[in-house]
């Protein structure tokens with residue numbers, strides 16, 4: 390599920406600050422007396438050179454036999470031997486990276502892939518909320534480069550037309566296959582399906598610097614059907630000694646002193662888990678349905694206080710872990726309850742109401758004293774199903790759920806609210822993933838979370854000691870009930886409806902039947918009488 394983030398209209402709030410706390414005010418670019426300043430700032434915004442970098446780390450197959458999943462906690466001896474080869478970057482590579490990457494976390498994370506023969510290197514967005522591997526394959530003004538099929542001697546056309554629509558954006562393409570390897574782990578390679586995008590609408594983001602998408606979801610999610618095997622399924626199949634596991638260490642963007650664009654850092658580890666990327670044990674929650682990476686929330690807490698909703702509401706109609714979504718998206722009812730609880734908390738802490746336009750994502754908030762601001766906000770906790778009677782808890786501080794936004798306003802730091810309402814269930818997007826080391830353990834059908842070793846978004850504010858706790862056991866609880874099962878519920882409601890209908894029809898039909906019966910009898914009697922009278926009148930004596 391991809392929700393691209395458009396930066397151009399984010400600068401909508403101008404700040405007047407007093408005593409470090411902010412008063413935010415809507416600032417529409419079209420508005421008269423601010424328009425010139427606005428244009429200047431927007432220009433600056435586009436002209437300030439980006440300074441970004443991304444570090445990718447991969448296990449190389451040579452060491453693969455030593456890659457051990459954190460399944461067995463007692464197995465630390467073997468795990469500590471795990472070695473990862475980091476890609477060496479020459480200064481040339483660094484310069485190239487600077488031009489290719491954009492530091493805004495809202496634009497998503499992308500990885501370099503080498504496609505075809507001779508190889509063409511493309512950047513693709515990593516998305517666990519979809520399952521197609523698709524790249525730009527014809528000219529599009531929004532992408533810097535595209536895949537030239539005709540130049541690859543190993544490209545094979547399959548010809549199936551594919552159309553994929555995301556939460557935002559869509560594309561049309563034609564299916565083919567070619568040899569693809571991961572640039573930072575060239576020994577992980579396979580002939581994979583490629584959807585060559587020939588037409589895209591609201592899909593590519595000009596500033597984002599990626600030209601394709603790597604859907605890492607299950608094959609059932611693949612378009613037009615599961616026979617279009619996803620990239621990772623094929624890679625695992627063709628590389629038998631590769632574990633069916635990948636893990637993501639997304640570090641997001643951070644404020645830094647020099648007011649350059651926030652740096653994005655992250656790792657996608659194909660084939661295993663690197664213990665050193667987590668500073669806590671890794672806690673696992675089962676994947677409830679292999680389509681998206683579907684998990685079950687058992688509780689949501691604001692400042693340690695449960696929202697006290699029925700836990701099924703948190704997973705209505707599903708909860709997924711999705712690297713292709715920026716925010717944490719919550720079902721509308723849950724979202725409103727969270728916002729109310731946050732607002733109550735900050736007002737108790739002396740902040741003024743931030744207003745609906747901040748919470749609905751229209752406004753950016755810029756502050757001089759961001760540390761004080763952060764301190765006024767509650768910890769928001771998500772409990773995930775660990776077993777039928779236990780759960781573990783993920784804590785997010787304001788530093789996580791307030792997304793740093795780059796503006797060229799000096800000197801305040803600007804943030805955007807990292808939650809948004811949803812009609813399609815809960816999405817644990819990058820805002821949550823960036824606070825944890827997330828393991829997609831497909832082999833054991835579970836997702837693991839460990840406390841991340843990424844630096845805290847604002848280096849001036851220290852991180853809380855622990856952001857993950859558990860498992861906690863509960864008496865007389867069965868968390869299985871928290872999972873929303875569409876089919877079960879439909880079946881049950883259909884059953885109930887049919888019983889009600891049957892009951893209703895008996896209740897309605899019985900008197901009707903009786904009435905009908907009586908009426909017919911009466912009519913028959915009347916007709917008989919008529920007949921008799923007619924007979925009487927017609928028939929002469």
Ligand SMILES: *[C@@H]1O[C@H](CO)[C@@H](O)[C@H](O)[C@H]1NC(C)=O
Pocket residue numbers: 449450451576
């Ligand atoms: C990749 O594979 C080739 C041959 O299959 C081998 O020579 C090379 O050492 C491998 N590279 C790494 C980094 O494992």
Ligand SMILES: *[C@@H]1O[C@H](CO)[C@@H](O)[C@H](O)[C@H]1NC(C)=O
Pocket residue numbers: 778862863864865
């Ligand atoms: C939780 O469930 C396990 C296994 O079903 C059981 O052994 C344990 O006693 C339960 N714990 C509590 C607190 O109910």
Ligand SMILES: *[C@@H]1O[C@H](CO)[C@@H](O)[C@H](O)[C@H]1NC(C)=O
Pocket residue numbers: 777867869870
């Ligand atoms: C919990 O609920 C599920 C589904 O309703 C059921 O299959 C399971 O047996 C229950 N577990 C316990 C310990 O009652």
